[in-house]
Amino acid sequence: LPLEPDERITAILPVREYEEGMNVFMATASGTVKKTALTEFSRPRSAGIIAVGLNDGDELIGVDLTDGSNEVMLFSAEGKVVRFSESAVRTMGRTATGVRGISLQNDDRVV
Numbered sequence: 001l002p003l004e005p006d007e008r009i010t011a012i013l014p015v016r017e018y019e020e021g022m023n024v025f026m027a028t029a030s031g032t033v034k035k036t037a038l039t040e041f042s043r044p045r046s047a048g049i050i051a052v053g054l055n056d057g058d059e060l061i062g063v064d065l066t067d068g069s070n071e072v073m074l075f076s077a078e079g080k081v082v083r084f085s086e087s088a089v090r091t092m093g094r095t096a097t098g099v100r101g102i103s104l105q106n107d108d109r110v111v
Contacts, residue, residue: 001048011063018042025066025086026051027074027101029109030058034098035089038065053097061110074101078108 003009013024015038022038034052041049052060070086082102089099102110 001046010060013063013065015041015065021067023066023068023086023091024051025064025070025072025089026060026098027062027072027110028052028054028058028098029061030055031074031076031100031102031104031110032058032098033072033074033089033101034096035066035068035086035091036094036096037091040094050095053095055097072101074110076102076104076108077111078105080104080108 018039018041020039023035024038024041026034026036036051041051054060066086068086071083072086073081073083075081080102084101089101092098104110
């Protein structure tokens, strides 16, 4: 997989079957979250496929497979915490940026 100099692999999710109803849930350091149907990733390319659009200075910090019924918790370096139902986040396409999962102040980051 060709990576740009500033890119790195954040997570690898082993998948046997691309089941309907399963999602890839992602979170970034700036507090953005995104849920994409697992089936959107069923046709990988040798050059890779985009999983999430990131703003400058942001980075993907966590990825997991979910079934749509999980509780999500985000923690910041400054001690802020938020908990919400995964169902509160709508399913988006692969290239979407995502939605705000936690509001952060100044230089605070999700850890």
